Amino acid sequence: MFHVDRRSLRVRLLTWLGGVALLVVGLTWLLHGVFLESLAKDFLGERLKREAAYAITQLEQDRLEAPAAQASTHQRYRVFHHLYVLRIDENVSASDPEGRRLLAPLLDEGGNGLIELMHGERHLLVYRHRFTWQGTKGVLLISEDFSRIEAGLATLHRWVGGIAAGLLVVLVVLNMLAVNRGLRPLWQLRDQLEALQAGERQRLSLNVPAELDALVAQLNRFMDDIDLRLQRSRESVANLSHALKTPLATVTQVLRGGRPIDDSRRRKLMMRIEDINAQLDAELRRARIAGPHAGRMTQLARDTKRLVDMFRGLYPQRTFQLTQATDARDQVPVDAHDFAEMLGIVLDNAGKWSTREVRCHIYTSLETLTLTVDDDGPGVAEQQLPQLGERGTRLDERYPGHGLGLAILMQLVARYEGHCHFARSPLGGLRVTTTLPLAGGQSV
Template structure:
């Protein structure tokens, strides 16, 4: 009926529910036995109290020192199966002499006590009642056999146990049906994942129980991220192919030609090859970007320390300064390589143009704001709107291919942030990166 595999969630749920049901049934059955016995004991105790009141009333009316029920030949003892022991002063009579040694110790004790007396495998329920008649104290013990009652209770208890076993079996079948129905969304999700793997589906359906929606949503975001990464990689390859086509053709023609390579032509070829290398590195760097939805976290201070150490070694004549304020322990939901690429592009650009110093400041206000500025020559105001355009180079005298800032704009846009360029108070360029506060993470990265 059910497809149950070892270590499956269905099997675990069935075993857990079965164990809980068995425990509840066993506890209920055990409590039923106790309560049933106590109920029967209380019922017999009430009957013995009524019998004691009746016998004491007769004793007061007749003033008979030896009442008939207490004699061994008593008809009451034979009909009602009651055992009587009467102690009045120093006189002691009993309807069952064989029980007297077992009952004698109970003649002394509290009034209205219900006692359990055992003798030779027999169980007797005995009520002890004290009285006073004509100034003489007395004790009346009335007992009744509890054996037959216990036999009936045991039979009833086991019948209840058999019924409980049938109920437990039915409950196990119902649990199986309930578990199977509850896990159908997982079977549907498994089929959708198979269709996704086979290319028959692009996304997972969101018509699932509330508990599964975060999982399906996360899987859809992950697939969207992978699709964006694939598109970005394809675009990077296409751009790289287009960018390398012309200089590569020129280099090949120069090498195939019969003209001798003089120093000027050698320099031109070397320049073209250098440009090709930079283009290839830039496009491959762009293809490595992960984008949002990867579920990774980055601690800003740790990564900035590594970046600053690297750029201080690349530009030993420049001073790189960092001010994080109260944001030293900030962690954001961004893939580490993306963060390094984002800040590395701006720091590298600032290191190339700075005269002496580069500054980075991190603030948290309405957003996560990273402000980087240098003390270089800066950019004319009319050129600021051109920054970030793909392939746009404002100064051919410095190394670069004009792709870095375009990658920066594209990457920040993927994380729903923004980049602005303006003249810095130090005379150079100021680049401000703003990321939404929603990217702040309370979960620090591992390691």
């Protein structure tokens, strides 16, 4: 059995377009019937009116007595083939007895105008004209059988209905062609997504209608984001593997050797194992910082508080203070995953090197988001500040790491066309100021 998916955009468009076409064509056909009949009545009524005026003019020009005038009128209307009833004073003449019987009741009604009279299957249009002739009041009724004209109009209306039905079929076919052609870019986009999934292409084509530009750009941006995260993940795993390789090899060599393990060698083994454990803790902490919120816009108050609360638990000996400008925007167009990683890297770095206190301040304007983190640690020498953020650079070996944290921060900030500034903190340690554009930059 043929199944129609009601969720299909194609089915919805065809249904709506077909319904509109049916409504327009049907309404046009109905209005055609109404206006056609009204036009025919107006035309015939005007013609009957002119004939009545002509008949009265002839009566006045002939200057005959009433019986002779009525006989003359009778001769003229035999030519017109119209029913008529003429009353002058008390004398009444008619084109035929049946016409007199049908129209005589209208002689005593008042006013000039067109009258519709139904008699059985006959539909008569009657024009009544009152006049004064030779000082005597008269009434002239002229009638035409509208039934035969109505039959012709009905035939014409049926033909128009047939043409309208054909036109409706043509419109439906044209709508189908137009919808199929209009949806072709969506089908091409679907094929591109399938090719992307199969690994046959790297990005989606931007040669699409203007309405799909934002969608394609957003999908490409998401894929760039996924590639960047995958690259960072691979680099992190590679660096972690490299960092763990030497201590693991040392421990393995000692355990495989035949020499007894004295206290000195045991202490060295413990130092190696603790170093491995610290490396793993650092990686797990980075995973917790990023969180599961990729693709969501940043809610400053909520996301920042979550990070600060987490670092308070990780570094219970330090005090983390968070301040946010009272007029700061609550939602900013920065990916929540990226924001958590950027601020988390700086807070983690400050937490490791601070002595007691870390301060974080958030400020937003119409165009920028500014994050400032200060710590009271030993800080960095003035001449070494430019080296911060370089890949693999570690200025102190007291804490485990790969020297990638600030380098990753610089990469993330560069994605948003922002910048980082490293300086001496008023607390004595390092101040990291991160500025991200909110207008004209990358939108999420």
